[in-house]
Amino acid sequence: MILTASFERRLPFGAAFSDSGTTFRFWALAHAEVRLEIRDRDPVLMERDAQGWFSKTIEAPAGARYRFHLPDGLSVPDPASRFQDGDIHGWSIVIDPARYDWKTADWKGRPWHEAVVYELHVGCFGGFNGVAEALPLLAELGITAIELMPIADFPGARNWGYDGVLPYAPDAAYGSPEELKSLIDQAHELGVMMILDVVYNHFGPDGNYIPAAAPEFFREDLHTPWGGAIDFRLPEVRSYFTENVLYWLEEYRFDGLRLDAVHAISEQDWIDETAAAVRASENGRHLHLILENEFNQQSHLAGEVDAQWNDDFHHVFHVLLTGEREGYYEDFVEDTAGKLARTLQDGFVYQGDPSPHQNGKPRGTPSDHLPPTAFVSFLQNHDQIGNRAFGDRLTTLAPPEGVEAATAALLLSPHIPMIFMGEEVASETPFLFFTDHEPELAEAVRNGRRKEFAKFAAFAGAEIPDPNAVTTFENSIPEPHSERAEARTALFRKLLAIRAAKITPGIPGCRSAGADVVGEKAVVSRWTMGDGAKLTLAINLADSRVPLPSLEGTVLFESPIGAADAARSGSLPGFSTVALLEPAA
Structure with a gap:
């Protein structure tokens, strides 16, 4: 029997649909009056309370188009719009969440230690249906978890998603709310979790109408790279974003959220407050919160947050495989093998150590007490590829054997692994920065992009792809490598089968048992699994063999073939990874 049900997060603002009348609530502290516009009807005066909340309950069916009309003549979309007609500047649409019948209403999710995350851009897959x-x-x-790059309504038809301005509205370029729910439903039928990347540290440069209604939403005394900081000191602001978290988890049944650049949120206690609200709402479900925090702060990870993206892991492997030294990679040039050992052992490399890239300023906090599952590790992601001038993938920068050895290390370590779309088919297609802005803003973005890379020697004199050109987006859609795709897919399938059968069951309670440098680009890392077994990874990312102490355990994996026998004989071949598991005594 298929169990069906509908789910709704009853928001304290926006448009709350009911058969007996839809209630509209809108915060416009700066204004004495606001009128509700329903398309093809006369505007209706809303009622104001002392806190600047305007409300009105009227008959408005699902599908009705509406806006809020300010005294200066400006009509604005609902900041809590569930869907838009006419992009970010158009009409908001009244949505009835109960219209979608969920086939997987009894889905409870999966525990975090089972996560193998696949990050993708919805537009590159052709929308939610794709x-x-x-x-x-x-x-x-x-793959056990799909992570969608941000889908909140952004300007135009193509965007990375970090220019969103309506965080409650899935972008119509990807599909309807019902199509998004169907995607999540289908994933759950396959036992796959769905994670959404959300942006709470800023709004995009086009279509943010909140300052016109409530300028208090933003601070004048604190600025971020995107303008005035969002004022998380205000209860109305905190509620706006906390409700968004609960909305995606409850109404859309996402299994988790990844919060972008939380280091740019001034009131860090909001993160813990929201995490507590998520835990209170779980009702038997496995719900997961992941942070991006370039400051390597562990405080949230000691509480109710599951994990954090570990850029240090990426940077170490990237320097070892490519030899790049510019920008933040300069922090990983010295004693790179030692830093590889530390990221495998402790998660963060920088745990309060001075950062050369930041002029010796300390970066990070101690992380050796955290479990491996507190770290989402990766060899590639949208940032690390797309923030390069030409969107170069690791496949174009490093030898295939090195990439395969690093892939084995990623997927067989007890850290939570993340794969970026196309890795599994050895794609060499770039992932470029792309937008769809109006001409004036497009020109500003284009010039800013060129200026950003002018200081890098590798890009001097080169023509940076135009972010606003349609071809820039089209060229970013991953394509299988003509020769290596089949073998690379087989490698991923084999490694993930080994992980699921031999490693994942022992991850709860797993702790590092140390990591040793055995060569200029080689380490041996060990973990005591939760069931008492001993996992060993021997990794050599140099192109030549290194001496190796004796290893114990049954061979789970070797790359290339013969690497395990060589390791038992006292040396580890170039570009190789060997994984061994010693049963509990």
């Missing part, structure tokens, strides 16, 4: 079509192959590969 992602749904790809689900069976990804599930068969061994």
Whole structure:
């Protein structure tokens, strides 16, 4: 029997649909009056309370188009719009969340230690329906969690998603709310979690109408790279974003959220407050919160937050495989093998150590007490590829054997692994920065991008791809490598099968048992698994063999073939990874 149900997060603002009348609530502290516009009707005066909340309950069916009309003549979309007609500057749409019947209403999710995350850009897959079509192959590969780059309504038809201005509205370029719910439903039928990347540290440069209604939403005394900081000191602001978290988790049944650049949120206690609200709402479900925090702060990870993206892991592997030294990579040039050992052992490399890239300023906090599951590790992601001038993937920068050895280390370590779309087919297609802005803003973004890379020697005199050109987006859609795709997919499938069968069951309670440098680009890292077994990874990212002390355990994996026998004989071949598991005594 298929259990069906509908889910709704009853928001304290926006448009709350009911058969007996839709209630509209809008915060416009700066104004004495606001009128509600329903398309094809006369505007209606809303009622104001002392806190600047305007409300009105009227008959408005699902599908009705509405806006809020300010005294200066400006009509603005609902900041809590559930869907838009006419992009970010158009009409908001009244949505009835109960219209979608969930087939997986009894889905409770999966525990975090089972996560193998696959990050993707919805537009590159052709929208929500295109992602749904790809689900069976990804599930068969061994992926257990899909992470969508931000989908909140952004200007135009193509964008990374970090220019969103309506955080409650899925962008219509990707599909309807019902199509997004269907995608999540289908993923759950396959046993795959769905995670959404959300942005709470800023709004995009086009279409943010909140300052026109409530300028108090933003601070004048504190600025971020995107303008005045969002004022998380105000209860109305805190509620706006906390409700957004609960909305995606409850109404859309996402299994988790990844919060972008939380280091740019001034009131860090909001993160813990919201995490506590999520835990209070779980009701038997496995819900997961992941942070991006370039400051390597562990405080939230000691509380109710599951994990944090570990850029240090990426940077170490990238320097070892490519030899790059510019920008933040300069922090990983000295004693790189030692830093590799530390990231495998402790998660963060920088735990209060002075950062050369930041002129010797300390970076990070101690992380050796945290479990491996507190770290989402990766060899590639949208930032590390797309923030390069030409969107170069690791496949174009490093030898294939080195990438395969690093992939084995990533997928067989007890850290939570994340794969970026296309890695599993050895794609060499770039992932470029792309937008769809109006001409004036497009020119500003284009010039800013060129200026950003002018200081890098590698890009001097080169023509940076135009972010606003349609071809820039089209060229970013991953394509399988003509020669290596099949073998690379087989490698991912094999590694993830080994992980699921031999490593994942022992991850709860797993702790590092130390890591040793055995060569200029080689380490041996050990973990005591929760069941008492001993996991060992021997990794050599140099192109030549290194001496190796004796290793114990049954061979789980070796790359290339023969690497395990060589390791038992006292040396580890170039570009190799060997994984061994010694049963509990």
